[in-house]
Amino acid sequence: MAKELIKGNTAVAEAALRAGLEAYFGYPITPQTELLEHLSLRMPELGRVFVQAESELGAINMVYGAACTGKRVMTSSSSPGVSLMMEGLSYIAGTELPAVFVDVVRGGPGLGNIAPAQGDYIQIVHGGGHGDYRVLVLAPASVQEAVDLTGLAFDLAEKYRSLVCIMMDGSLGQMMEPAEIPPMQPLKTEIPDWAVRGTDGGEKRFLTSINLDPPDQERLNYRLMTRWQEIEANEVRYKGYYLDDAEFVVVGFGTAGRVSLSAVRATRDKGIKVGLLRPITLAPFPNAILNELAEKVEGFLVVEMNAGQMLEDVRLVVRGRKPVEFFGRMGGVVPFPDEVLTEIERLTAGPLTTEGHPRDRWLARMAEVLG
């Protein structure tokens, strides 16, 4: 099939509906709006459900209701909008429903700005709504990868009755790249045995996130966490570049990962053996490969478009065995490859240390950058 030049936001929207999306609920917010806009056109064309809700709260609770039917449903937003959805996401998790949401991350905190950022990592990967639950988080770095992961997101959501987040950033949403979008899939005809089907007789099914009896709630928590163990065992995804002979490794996801790829290549051109590990699943995190690398390389550089959020997950795996340094830009500023190259050269030139915290050293350097 021919590739088309397409914006990340539009590509995810088209990929979702071709993967059998039956209902979308959302509220516009830059830099995500093209996703909603495309579906506002295409979903009615196909006789499927599109609702622009009155707010993000409305949208996520519509997703909650629609997900109870076992159909493929999704929403999308950008950072401040996703914050508004957190209560509903927790309810969806507590009801063990499959649903997909997209966060096209922008500069923050607060209303921030509409520029690309990765400041939602901790919120999406480690927190968000209340209670004990996890979200499978996919972090594409190109439009094609975003398309491929969108189809996968629905499959994983259903397989594990789980929330799946596609976490992009503003630049991936706004960027055009050639991508091949898979052909239209037929809609699901099987209704899962847990789904509600209306009042057409048959056995009564009841879906809720209320468990007033703590031991009942604990059994649900146990089920969620053992399911998460399965996810950790089976669903880790990452892409490695030049790792075979790497003496140093850069770790970065999404746009920070691909910007780092340019810097890694430039470093290789200078004869320095540097590789790149680009996590594709942020949750589950690619612990095993990172652990393996920690045994054989001399040091790591974590690059993010935030103040070092994934950094803590890397440090947890490396456990002080090797030096880990950090470079980030914040607030909607995207690092240039040249800046990452400088940081790689700093790392490889040494001296290296496992003492102190890499964020403190980075902040000290940033004082000069910001003046």
Added chain:
Amino acid sequence: MQQEVIIAGFGGQGVLFAGQLLAYAGMDAGKAVTWIPSYGPEMRGGTANCTVVISDEEIGSPFVMNPTAVMAMNLPSLDKYEQLVKPGGTLVVNASMVNRAVERDDITVVSLPANDIAEALGNKRAVNMVMLGALLANSDILSLEAIEDALANHLPERHQHLLPANKAALEKGAGYKAVPA
């Protein structure tokens, strides 16, 4: 081999479309391409720009600090990007909209009155195509034919009647060659 082009100007000068056309032509030539706009509030009336990367391999960063070529459609764009062009690169300047000479002498500079040229062609809105023609004629990014094919292949049906005018603008611009430094 990687080419990076920044196209910058006022909103309404066809900056984003000129970049998309380059990206389409690169894609049709079997290359990896990225097109990314500045999508901030400056899009509304102020300056607009987009970055196009065309490469033989998987593209890392879609953003570049020092592009191999810049198309400056107005003075603020020239002021912002002149010093950033990679040494040996190409800078195309819309002389109709700037009131100063280019200072760099380590890059290829093409200066042409694109507004006047477009107006003389009876197609004021083709400034971007005039500039793009000049860029292609003074760099080895892609051939003029590749862009003309991309226009024919990707221009929406309702705009196909504009094809001859756009081609004329591209070719007129391509007639402007860099003055040797």
